[in-house]
Amino acid sequence: MKAAVRIQQEDFSQDEEILALKASSKRMGGIATFVGCARDFSEGRDVSQISFDAYGSMAVSEMNQLRSEAIAKYGLLDARIVHRICTVTAGDNIVFIAAGAEHRAAALEACRWMIDELKVRVPIWKKEVTPQGETWVTSHP
Amino acid sequence: MINVLFFGPVVERTGTNSLQVAYQSGMTLQHLRDELAAQYPHAFEIVCFSAVNEHHVRDLSMPLLDDSEVTFMAKFSGG
Numbered sequence: 001m002k003a004a005v006r007i008q009q010e011d012f013s014q015d016e017e018i019l020a021l022k023a024s025s026k027r028m029g030g031i032a033t034f035v036g037c038a039r040d041f042s043e044g045r046d047v048s049q050i051s052f053d054a055y056g057s058m059a060v061s062e063m064n065q066l067r068s069e070a071i072a073k074y075g076l077l078d079a080r081i082v083h084r085i086c087t088v089t090a091g092d093n094i095v096f097i098a099a100g101a102e103h104r105a106a107a108l109e110a111c112r113w114m115i116d117e118l119k120v121r122v123p124i125w126k127k128e129v130t131p132q133g134e135t136w137v138t139s140h141p
Numbered sequence: 142m143i144n145v146l147f148f149g150p151v152v153e154r155t156g157t158n159s160l161q162v163a164y165q166s167g168m169t170l171q172h173l174r175d176e177l178a179a180q181y182p183h184a185f186e187i188v189c190f191s192a193v194n195e196h197h198v199r200d201l202s203m204p205l206l207d208d209s210e211v212t213f214m215a216k217f218s219g220g
Contacts, residue, residue: 053149058195124219125149136150137218
């Protein structure tokens with residue numbers, strides 16, 4: 001089975017990730033997921049590609065810590081975080097987060113918390129390729 | 142030696158993704174940051190975070206050990 005937390009070049013399968021999450025406990029009654037994907041428009045400009053750079057070892061370490069904190073904070077039964085580090089185009093998947101809990105409220109809140117925390121704690125950077133040139137993104141709305 | 146790493150937007154401004162700085166007894170993260178900021182002022186305009194051996198460090202007075210891995214990073218934009 002693939003690790004619950006990882007960075008990878010290739011796309012991920014949401015079905016496989018959810019199956020892996022479900023396999024961790026039969027008490028799971030609610031699963032919340034977040035999928036971040038590439039847009040073709042940002043800050044008023046067309047975006048043809050997005051590429052990522054990461055401090056890989058620290059990113060995985062931070063994502064593992066994030067997962068552990070979410071499990072403890074929200075009483076989750078399990079959680080998974082997968083982030084792609086590659087070049088993507090509009091519509092491509094970038095990040096997958098899943099939170100599994102006994103009930104929906106904890107799962108939904110934990111999922112939102114994990115993506116918000118990932119954006120401010122995990123050393124990953126995105127560069128957008130536009131007709132005006134390439135620009136590193138430094139904001140995270 | 143102190144191994145210094147740069148990523149993403151900082152690399153674009155330093156022109157390199159790694160370099161080595163001679164370790165000096167009593168050296169702190171602040172000393173290293175000041176030394177590199179003097180060499181790469183344009184890059185350090187966007188440096189917001191520091192990490193030592195893959196851990197976030199906010200206290201720049203932290204003493205460094207020889208062979209430490211130090212990273213100066215711009216604001217993150219994953220997800």
